[in-house]
Amino acid sequence: VEYSALRLFKWKVEFKLLNVNEERRDSFPPRLSISLPPSLTTIKDNAFWECSRLTNISIPPSSNLTTIEESAFYDCSKLAYISLPPSVTTIQSYAFRYCKQLQMIALPKHVTVSDN
Numbered sequence: 001v002e003y004s005a006l007r008l009f010k011w012k013v014e015f016k017l018l019n020v021n022e023e024r025r026d027s028f029p030p031r032l033s034i035s036l037p038p039s040l041t042t043i044k045d046n047a048f049w050e051c052s053r054l055t056n057i058s059i060p061p062s063s064n065l066t067t068i069e070e071s072a073f074y075d076c077s078k079l080a081y082i083s084l085p086p087s088v089t090t091i092q093s094y095a096f097r098y099c100k101q102l103q104m105i106a107l108p109k110h111v112t113v114s115d116n
Contacts, residue, residue, distance in 0.1 A: 038063045045069040045092070048076055057082050068095045070114075077101065084108055 032053040036043075038060045047069075048054060054076045059065060063085040073079060075098040082096075083106040093114040096102055 033058065036060075036063070036065070040065050042067045043069060043072045045071055046074065047072045048074075050075045052077050054079050056080065059083065059085055061085050063087055066090065068092065070094055071097065073099055075099070082106070084111070090114075 032051070033056040034054065035058040040059075041064050043065070049071060051073075052075070054073075055078045057073075057079070059082070065085055065087055067090045068084075068088065070092040071094045072092075073082075073096050074094055076096075077098065077100045079096075079099045080101045081104055082102070086108045088108050088111055091111060091113045096105065
């Protein structure tokens with residue numbers, strides 16, 4: 001299962017579920033945590049691009065996640081921690097670029113990280 005729809009999910013969380021339009025973006029809750037389903041196999045490129053309220057991502061250890069594509073969490077400036085399940089084998093370029101508060105990524109033993 002690939003989730004190119006995660007970008008759409010971001011917009012649903014920020015705009016539809018909170019019923020907030022773009023002009024009122026500053027009134028969002030200061031923190032946003034997301035739990036990803038265990039059936040997820042790929043986090044597509046740009047899935048959470050500039051999701052500035054995202055602070056935590058929960059991925060179950062039993063997840064089928066294998067790939068985090070390019071720029072998946074690009075400029076998630078408040079993301080502080082992410083623990084990746086053992087199933088992850090590939091993290092592409094810029095997956096966590098400009099995640100300024102990211103203090104730790106718990107990586108599985110056998111993961112390939114692209115340059116950049």
